[in-house]
Amino acid sequence: MSKITIIGSGNIGFSLAKGLVKSAQYLPADITLTRRSVTALKEEASLGFITSDQNAVAVSSADIVVLAILPQQLKKVMEEIKTTVRAGQIIVSVVSGVSCADVKAVLGEDIPVVRAMPNTAIAIGQSMTCIATDSATEEQVARVEALFESVGSVVVIQEDLMTSATALCACGIAFFLRAIRAASQGGVEIGFHAHDALKMAVQTAKGAADLLLQTQNHPEGEIDKVTSPKGCTIAGLNEMEHNGFSSAFIKGIKLSAKKAGGLYNE
Numbered sequence: 001m002s003k004i005t006i007i008g009s010g011n012i013g014f015s016l017a018k019g020l021v022k023s024a025q026y027l028p029a030d031i032t033l034t035r036r037s038v039t040a041l042k043e044e045a046s047l048g049f050i051t052s053d054q055n056a057v058a059v060s061s062a063d064i065v066v067l068a069i070l071p072q073q074l075k076k077v078m079e080e081i082k083t084t085v086r087a088g089q090i091i092v093s094v095v096s097g098v099s100c101a102d103v104k105a106v107l108g109e110d111i112p113v114v115r116a117m118p119n120t121a122i123a124i125g126q127s128m129t130c131i132a133t134d135s136a137t138e139e140q141v142a143r144v145e146a147l148f149e150s151v152g153s154v155v156v157i158q159e160d161l162m163t164s165a166t167a168l169c170a171c172g173i174a175f176f177l178r179a180i181r182a183a184s185q186g187g188v189e190i191g192f193h194a195h196d197a198l199k200m201a202v203q204t205a206k207g208a209a210d211l212l213l214q215t216q217n218h219p220e221g222e223i224d225k226v227t228s229p230k231g232c233t234i235a236g237l238n239e240m241e242h243n244g245f246s247s248a249f250i251k252g253i254k255l256s257a258k259k260a261g262g263l264y265n266e
Ligand SMILES: NC(=O)C1=CN([C@@H]2O[C@H](COP(=O)(O)OP(=O)(O)OC[C@H]3O[C@@H](n4cnc5c(N)ncnc54)[C@H](O)[C@@H]3O)[C@@H](O)[C@H]2O)C=CC1
Pocket: 007, 008, 009, 010, 011, 012, 013, 034, 035, 036, 055, 068, 069, 070, 071, 073, 076, 077, 094, 095, 096, 117, 118, 119, 120, 170
């Protein structure tokens, strides 16, 4: 089994580590997690992961190195590891707005770099992860694909669509979570206790997503089955649209995609 080092055990790095172990394809002992201080890695250590605050050392024993730090932190980290990484390893960057070329410009042109854009559902094996590269081989991409297939679904895309994938999938999970929260708040206004309203909203959202996944039907086809003539569903749906529901969602995704491009050089 590959040894994996995740540089940056934050929200996404630690979620990835937990998802890999949950998949039963990796043991905690196969995964090294780093932060600037080991004292901040107590939870990780208690779960059996190898922990370190020495990025260069942590990288040296890995087959796959995942860069999971903020774009603003990446240059410093790459300077730390650039003399340790070697062409036999694969560098996977989940950092938004940083190209494979940006990474290779520091780590070396011979270093295989694959970008991956997962979301936080990776912790429970339900990520939607997009993968792209500019020059890694098919075999290297297949290894990264297999890694992320063990924690969700994967689509291999062109690198120029990576910021779009960031908005739709990585940021997207927050948009759907907010939609569920809004539904539960509506539920409270019409008579349910908050706990019940949230449970109802969550299961209804899960049912909607599973319906599309399992039938492969178009959402509008499924909506047509719910909207009885002169009924209450179409009344509610049209009221939401009059208030800009689809428009707000689309505009939010477009702005996220614009922002996803640009924190590396700030
Ligand atoms: N949070 C998310 O849902 C997603 C985030 N991303 C990308 O992943 C990257 C990380 O994002 P988050 O996990 O949200 O950020 P975060 O701030 O939660 O995690 C970053 C981690 O890196 C650590 N760190 C900082 N400097 C370090 C250094 N020199 N050596 C080792 N560790 C260091 C921090 O202590 C922190 O634990 C970002 O580039 C983001 O664009 C990508 C997909 C989804």
